[in-house]
Amino acid sequence: MMRDHEYSRFQPKSYNTRMPIFWWIRKWAHIKFIARELTSVPIALYAIVLLIHIRAVATGPEAYADFLAVLRTPISIALHAVAFLCVIFHSITWFNLAPKALVIRLGRRRLPGALIAASNYVAWIIFSATIAWIFLKW
């Protein structure tokens, strides 16, 4: 019996069944759930890479050139490829879940979920195109 728990306001002690660590590995839906939650790890790591990138630009042309050289290494490209898949998975699952979290009413009618999801994808395209344009061409 585990008696050292403190979060038992609504859980009688006798109700604490121990779950195995890999409880989620048996079902595809559960694996997908854990994968979706874990996309937050590459997101945080990329936020840090972005910060290093900005620091390199702020430091000077040599530091920027050095940073670009690091980005060209095969390890960096492989890691970015994996991170890119994770980030895309995050975007898609996030946009598709948004209609469930967000209820918008127009008068008495509820705005259909597909419309909310679709507007997310449109916003995604607009943001991506604008950022790419400012970053590369402007």
Place this chain on the structure above:
Amino acid sequence: MDFPEVVKTEMKRNVEPFWWSLFGAGGAIAALILPVLLFLNGLAIPLGWIEAPSYDHLFTLVKLPLARLFLFVVISFSLFHWAHRFRFTLYDGLQLKHLDKLIALLCYGSAIIITIAAAYTTLSI
């Protein structure tokens, strides 16, 4: 300070929506902004598909207050998104609920520290 257990639980409950709203905002910002940045900087430019922008161009961009604010917001909110989500992944996925205080401290703490670093960097350019 030592509060009674009921008060502590109540305080915890009041702070949860705050972390959740950071998680939500960060999730949306990361979903909209990170893929294009990661694709361009991590893949397209290093692989030579697209020519890298010149140093002068990037330096001009990074000097703009609005660009700096944008980068700070993207970095910081992405980190708080991670902190909240990863915290509950550890709770539920790895069944570590008994370490909740330590995990919350490490997750939100590292997000706060890197946010301070990001604020310092973006302000001092």
